[in-house]
Amino acid sequence: MFDSGLGGLTVLETLRARLPTEDFIYFADTAHLPYGDKPEEVVRARSLAITNNLLERGAKAIVIACNTATAAAAESLRNAIEVPVIALEPAVKPAVSLSRRGMIGVLATTRTLYSRRFERLVQTHAQNARIFAQPCPALAEAIELEGAEGDTVRALLDRYVRPLALAEVDVVVLGCTHYLWVMPAIAARLPKEVKIVDSGEAVARQVEKRLQEESFLGGGGAFRLATSGDPASVGQTIQRLCGFAPDVEYWRI
């Protein structure tokens, strides 16, 4: 699995709960965070390099635990490699079925929201719903730097969530894995009845299904975490976000 940073750990948690005997390697591309404000070619090149490295280490499937990398690279990865690629993307389809008023907000990175893939996702699933797409520059990075309670995080959430409340959306899609870390703060800025959805469970189901189809299920329940950034500070960030401090390896990719 990989993400630009630690957002995908929220997905890893869901995956490990569903598939406790699988072995997981999680790569946080911290040295290149944020993906959301980078050109598409850069995110695609990083995704390919990381995927090749994970395959060399024996990965039997690749999970793109990052909506931005999915938008930029899922198709190229699927064309380039043989093993299953499971790619997370904003939960627009479930949001449409949950919505009563057909007013849906999507919080995601600029790169995700301006991608062809997101445009197609909306064309395919929005039906008559109105989609309010709210780019959130700098938010993922601030969450990693400050944790969920930081001043910059609060200010950015005020700026990005308020327009959705004013638009009277009744469902909000968390279209970036980092935003799950601040879900309560997002909920606090919206009327109580607004539902918030993400793609973690759907991805976990999909991973299980693909592994079953390939007869790939089974492992020892091991877990490795690596980063392109500074392992000590990544460890501290994990401690702040998740309350535990795992071993973090440095990989030059």
Ligand code: DGL
């Ligand atoms: N966590 C990533 C996502 O799901 C992107 C954050 C970033 O690097 O901008 O889109």
